[in-house]
Amino acid sequence: MSLYRLSSWSVALLIAAFAPLAQAQDDSGDWRQSVFLYGMGATIDGDAQVGPLQVPVDVGLSDFFDKLKFGAMAAYRIADDEWSFSGDVTYMNLGSSQTTQQGRASAGLDTEQWTVMATVGRRVAPHLEALLSLAYFDVAADLRVRVLQQVRTASRDVSWVDPLLGLNYEIPVSSKWSYTLRGDVGGFGFGSDLTWHALTKFTYQQSDRFTWYLGYRAIAYDYEDGQGLNYQRYDLVQHGPGAGIAFHF
Secondary structure, X not given: OOHHHHHHHHHHHHHHHHHHHHHHHHHHOOOEEEEEEEEEOOEEEEEEEEOOEEEEEOOOXXXXXXXXXXXXXXXXXXXXXXXXEEEEEEEEEEEEEEEEOOOOEEEEEEXXXXXXXXXXXXXXXXXXXXXXXXXXXXXXXXEEEEEOOEEEEEEEEEEEEEEEEEEEEEEEOOOOEEEEEEEEEEEOOOOOXXXXXXXXXXEEEOOOOEEEEEEEEEEEEEEEEOOHHHOEEEEXXXXXXXXXXXXXX
């Protein structure tokens, strides 16, 4: 299944999953709904290996804009004063290359990643939610290693599902501004050995219907599978700044 077809199915599944909640909002009037659109610049750090071919990725701050590519997110959330239900689809297109030994050797990694995350939240304090999520990852990776005139390449597609536990902290800063910090950790060997997700953002409320936000997001995982030539491991952190808008109704 192609990544673009996957994204269409992901959005359809999220709409189907949360449609009954939208109907509950219409019936009770107590639920608040939001749609989020978010664009981000993304970069990547870590290691990737397919069979015997391994590519180290180490993007320093000075290299950030050279490695910058693109990411985007669409999300839906419905919540009352106690519970929240949300789903988001994130796309990241990332690449990196590294040259050593006075240009005699180089290594490169390009990845396209879709992440679909469904989350249930329970308010445990006035500004704090406890979160339980399921995250689906679909990663397409292209690795390249060149030593002198010898070039070796490898490509793999892989997908898995991880459970995550998290917290979401949101506090008003002023009448118009608020600050949000979210962290999730999971994997636990179900899909990956370890997965974590972090999001920090400042939100400006333009009106009851619209808010703007500026933040930074990171998604990391340590996944491995297979043996011999079929072995693959991705120990990667994908992160970057972003901005977006939310519609409330």
